[in-house]
Each structure stands twice: as structure tokens, then as C-alpha cells.
Amino acid sequence: MSIVTNKQLLDHAKAGKYAVAAFNTNNLEYIQAIIEAAKELNAPVIVEAAQSEIDYMDGYAFTAIVRALAERKPIPVGIHLDHGPSYEEAVRCFRYGFTSVMYDGSALPLEDNIANTKKVVEAAHACGVSVEGEIGVIGQAEDGPEGPQNDNFGLADPDECERFVKETGVDCFAAAIGNAHGLYKKEPELRFDLLAEVEKRCQVPLVLHGGTGIPEADLRKAITMGVSKINFSTVMRKGCIETLTETLNSNPGELDLMKLLTPAKDKMKEIAKVHIRMCMSDGKAW
Numbered sequence: 001m002s003i004v005t006n007k008q009l010l011d012h013a014k015a016g017k018y019a020v021a022a023f024n025t026n027n028l029e030y031i032q033a034i035i036e037a038a039k040e041l042n043a044p045v046i047v048e049a050a051q052s053e054i055d056y057m058d059g060y061a062f063t064a065i066v067r068a069l070a071e072r073k074p075i076p077v078g079i080h081l082d083h084g085p086s087y088e089e090a091v092r093c094f095r096y097g098f099t100s101v102m103y104d105g106s107a108l109p110l111e112d113n114i115a116n117t118k119k120v121v122e123a124a125h126a127c128g129v130s131v132e133g134e135i136g137v138i139g140q141a142e143d144g145p146e147g148p149q150n151d152n153f154g155l156a157d158p159d160e161c162e163r164f165v166k167e168t169g170v171d172c173f174a175a176a177i178g179n180a181h182g183l184y185k186k187e188p189e190l191r192f193d194l195l196a197e198v199e200k201r202c203q204v205p206l207v208l209h210g211g212t213g214i215p216e217a218d219l220r221k222a223i224t225m226g227v228s229k230i231n232f233s234t235v236m237r238k239g240c241i242e243t244l245t246e247t248l249n250s251n252p253g254e255l256d257l258m259k260l261l262t263p264a265k266d267k268m269k270e271i272a273k274v275h276i277r278m279c280m281s282d283g284k285a286w
């Protein structure tokens with residue numbers, strides 16, 4: 001097994017009560033670190049990239065690298081567009097060879113989010129590609145004075161979630177439950193009551209964004225309540241940048257770029273392993 005869709009990955013995860021770790025990426029070392037970590041732990045994994053990351057790498061080059069590395073490793077791997085901003089970007093990703101796309105219409109009125117997501121789902125399913133949607137607004141942790149919002153602002157409404165899933169046909173979706181992207185200023189307070197209500201009303205696997213900094217116990221609890229994909233980005237970039245800085249500072253004048261990048265790659269691999277274990281997906285390759 002090598003390249004598969006997120007629907008295949010998440011349906012298996014939901015049934016097995018674990019989550020598939022999804023890591024954002026934007027360069028070769030990053031992709032190697034993710035796939036090597038998953039391979040060593042015999043875990044399914046999702047390699048994902050947002051539009052800016054795809055543009056940086058080139059979409060065709062990105063999918064070619066993931067496929068080349070995954071095909072020599074007997075683990076299931078999904079290639080996913082994170083926070084797709086438009087129908088057009090989703091279509092470009094079909095051509096690049098992605099197996100899953102997210103369409104993020106969460107900032108739009110519900111009617112528009114439903115209409116646009118449905119259009120992406122119709123095209124994606126015709127090409128055998130999975131779709132992730134978003135309900136509520138999952139912002140940046142740094143935007144709130146004390147980290148993610150703890151009031152009702154931006155939280156997913158279970159009625160809207162139910163309607164969204166029924167009317168769009170999405171394979172999975174991200175609901176805002178007190179999580180945010182980036183570095184939380186204080187420990188996030190996930191709304192498990194809301195998660196339980198959403199899970200009760202929607203049959204599809206759920207996605208948790210903003211994985212960086214959510215305590216392991218909360219991640220595991222969320223998994224037992226139907227979360228089947230967890231996104232991690234900041235933690236990997238932070239580890240990479242810190243290690244690269246240390247290496248550069250302690251090796252002035254070194255001109256072998258591979259020597260300078262290897263410790264950062266090893267650090268990302270170590271971080272990926274920690275988070276795969278948090279998702280309880282180690283040993284779950286199928």
C-alpha cells in the first residue's frame with residue numbers, strides 16, 4: 001500500500017479509534033522526515049501543504065517526491081491540500097495528483113460555504129479525490145488576547161455541521177471547538193461537549209486543526225470522540241528552525257549544506273514520531 005485517499009485513511013482510523021497525523025510541509029527534508037518517521041513506526045500518515053507551500057515547492061514536484069518516497073515504503077500515505085481557498089486551487093491539485101483536498105469556506109456565510117464545498121465535492125469525487133470542509137472559524141492562536149477564543153466566537157454550530165455534511169457530501173470536516181493554529185498563549189480549552197454533539201449528529205470522521213500545543217491527553221480524548229485526523233505544522237517548523245540555527249551557529253564557515261540540514265531533518269523526524277504516537281497511529285499501517 002502506498003498512496004491512498006484521506007477517505008480510506010480516515011474511515012480506517014475512525015473504525016480503529018486512532019487518528020492519522022497530518023503534517024504540513026514545504027521542502028524535501030520535511031517530506032523525508034515525515035515519511036521516514038511513519039515508516040519506522042509502521043503508521044499511516046498524511047503529507048499536506050497549503051497553497052503557499054505548494055507554490056513554493058511546485059505542485060507536480062511535491063507529489064512526485066511524496067510518491068517516490070512513499071512507494072518504496074509499505075505504508076499508506078495521503079497527499080492533501082490544506083485550507084484550499086478556491087475551487088480553482090482544488091482543481092489544480094487534482095492535476096498535481098493530490099488524493100485529498102480541503103476547501104475552506106469557513107469565513108463565508110453558511111449558504112456560500114455549502115454551495116462552494118458541494119461544487120468541490122462533485123468535481124473531487126468524479127476524480128476519486130477526498131474532500132475536507134470546515135465549519136466555525138479556526139483562527140490563529142496569536143490573534144486572541146489569551147490564545148484561542150473561549151467564548152462562542154468562531155465555534156462550530158452543531159446544526160450547521162449537520163446541514164453542511166448532509167448537503168455537501170464531504171468525506172470529513174474540521175469543526176472549530178476552541179482550537180487554533182500556531183502557538184497557544186495558554187493551554188487550549190477544547191469544547192468536548194461541542195465535539196460530542198457534532199459527532200452525534202454527523203457520521204463522517206472529524207478533523208482537528210491546530211495540533212501544536214494541545215496536550216496529549218486532550219488529543220487522545222478527542223480521538224475517542226471521533227477525531228480521525230490531526231493537523232500539525234508549527235511544532236515541526238519550530239523544531240527545524242531552532243535546530244538549524246544551533247547548527248549554523250556552531251559550524252561557522254561550513255559549506256556542506258547537507259551537513260547543515262541533516263540535524264534539522266533528524267529533529268523533524270523525531271517530532272513527527274512523537275506526534276504520530278500521540279495520535280495512536282503507530283503500528284496501524286494497513
Ligand code: 13P
Pocket residue numbers: 024082083180181182183208209210211212231232233234235
Ligand atoms: P499548528 O500549526 O497549530 O500545528 O496547526 C496546523 C494546522 O492545523 C494546519 O491546518
